[in-house]
């Protein structure tokens with residue numbers, strides 16, 4: 001609810017003058033139990049920061065984060081430590097988050113050690129079971145991350161994230177670093193695991209075609225704010241926000257005969273250090289009016305849970 005995350009970007013010599021970057025600029029959204037909410041946007045729009053802030057891996061500047069009705073910003077460190085078991089993260093580059101000096105057994109078992117779950121023998125059994133489930137097999141347990149391919153390392157990353165039986169998992173670009181040939185198998189695995197364990201995913205990606213494959217609903221993010229959110233089918237059939245339309249037009253169509261007029265996004269993503277006033281998309285929007293430069297649009301429900309933040313729909 002109205003989540004904000006500002007970073008201090010620089011302190012000038014005059015101590016009074018600080019520059020803030022609003023990486024997350026007042027985001028309100030709901031993630032429903034058992035669903036996959038896709039979160040898309042260009043790199044630098046604040047998707048990863050939003051994901052980390054929701055998990056309290058990064059403290060939020062203001063706003064509320066409810067998990068099962070509890071505002072987790074109000075939990076003590078000890079309460080939060082217990083809550084962590086229920087909320088996990090899968091990272092983009094499994095290599096950079098897996099300690100190269102730990103073998104697969106130690107890496108996957110680590111969350112159980114941290115949360116002191118079960119006896120050592122039970123933990124070992126659990127690791128074997130989890131590796132089997134992600135398609136790795138226990139014969140690999142004594143090997144090290146560098147001995148595996150990117151796809152296998154991501155399977156280890158997934159086993160590690162799921163071994164503490166989480167309910168909610170933030171997946172930050174989990175297949176973006178992988179070869180296109182192994183992406184589908186990792187996405188399928190994530191789908192199967194969701195069914196099997198009743199998981200809820202926030203699935204972050206800059207790639208609308210990946211999000212389409214896995215999401216139930218999709219939220220589109222631009223410069224720290226959500227500009228559109230709706231069901232996957234509705235978003236791809238009936239996008240409303242000019243930014244969403246531009247993003248979708250950049251996906252190559254399967255049928256080259258049915259060529260839609262490409263809506264090329266003009267210019268770069270503006271700097272979050274100095275975001276445009278009014279609608280943050282106005283510098284790149286072909287429908288921009290005087291009002292857009294002054295007044296920031298808020299998310300409005302267009303019916304059936306399709307929400308959009310754009311003055312065109314007033």
Ligand code: SF4
Nearest residue numbers: 279282285292310311
């Ligand atoms: Fe474009 Fe205005 Fe809508 Fe922003 S509010 S997306 S500038 S039409």
Ligand code: MG
Nearest residue numbers: 044047048173
């Ligand atoms: Mg990111």
